[in-house]
Amino acid sequence: MLQSLRELTRSTPEVIHIVGGGTQNTLLCQMTADACATPVIAGPVEATAMGNLVMQAIASGELQDIDEARSVVRESSTLVEYEPAETEAWDEAAARWSDILQLGTRS
Numbered sequence: 790m791l792q793s794l795r796e797l798t799r800s801t802p803e804v805i806h807i808v809g810g811g812t813q814n815t816l817l818c819q820m821t822a823d824a825c826a827t828p829v830i831a832g833p834v835e836a837t838a839m840g841n842l843v844m845q846a847i848a849s850g851e852l853q854d855i856d857e858a859r860s861v862v863r864e865s866s867t868l869v870e871y872e873p874a875e876t877e878a879w880d881e882a883a884a885r886w887s888d889i890l891q892l893g894t895r896s
């Protein structure tokens with residue numbers, strides 16, 4: 790899927806952001822980094838609520854703009870970084886999956 794995204798956008802993401810409850814699953818975050826061979830930044834857990842809050846703060850004039858809001862979120866959150874580690878096994882699995890998909894498209 791990430792390869793399809795790269796082809797469609799003609800770009801390669803430098804990092805993948807995971808927000809919300811999934812950030813509490815360290816295995817998910819590490820496996821995402823490994824499978825995509827791309828660093829993952831996880832957090833904040835309450836991203837939806839924080840986003841709502843900072844947008845209300847912008848609307849009420851408490852914060853000036855989205856840049857200030859992002860700064861507030863960054864300073865108020867603990868972010869965890871995951872670096873790709875065991876990418877070879879994921880590359881092999883992706884190759885096998887690609888072979889399976891090719892079998893399904895043959896007539």
